[in-house]
Amino acid sequence: MNRTAKTIICMVIGDPVEHSLSPQIHNAGYKALGIDYHFVAKRVTTTELADFIKEVKKKHIRGVSVTLPHKIEIMQYVDELDESAKKIGAINTIVNDNGMLKGSNTDYLGIIHPLEKRTSLEGKHIAIIGANGAARAAAYGVTIKGAKLSIYNRTVEKAKELAKKFGGEACSLEQLEQVKNAEIIINTTSVGMEPNVNETPIPKEYLSKHQIVFDVIYTPKETRFLKEAEEQGANIISGGEMFVEQAAAQFKLYTGYDAPIDVMKQAL
């Protein structure tokens, strides 16, 4: 579709942002639905955030996807935060309704939608490895769905903070063997991410066919952790699936249409 003055613009901002796959998958979705939207990537530094927000209002940018390192910093510039954003303490999505900017977080939907396609979360015992941003989104998502949470982190203090906020128990990595009892395991650490593809957050022998094993890392496409989980017979979920699901939730907020998820997956 050709861009005109009427074309509705959405974008992803970050620093760096060149490698973001968001334009690819959002534009593929617009094309599939034949709607007059266009999605671009824009590098914005932290010092430029305030001016950038003015530009969003002035130029009627409809939606802004926010990636690292701005997910926390940008919160102060929006007019309203939804419940998920307040609880998680970070946003990845801004919707512009006639100059009113609303911040929300779809990262947690990127975690719970793939899980709920496989099982109900109510009462499930879930182990989260790590205690940074992705862990907060995961902890928020699974606890609002009634799961029981154990958070494992190298720095136990950070696990304790999360457990206090969302409920559940905090554990050290010395206790990692206990993940054998978890029905779902979610890795939110950077262990196993390129270039350290030979690392894995959990020994293979702790994984089994009774588990759903989720890695939020999407480079490489299949981490050593997921490969080994699959070899053990576990049901696996990749970071790519999370990425598409969080984008699909943004797509709905920006356009009002249900995202064509399969098309977006294909584009990825």
Ligand code: ATR
């Ligand atoms: P980010 O870029 O998202 O901040 P990071 O700081 O590399 O990523 O790590 C995020 C998470 O991975 C943290 O929970 C971190 O543990 P700490 O809180 O103890 O720092 C965890 N992590 C990173 N490298 C790790 C490693 N080699 N072993 C165990 N945990 C690790």
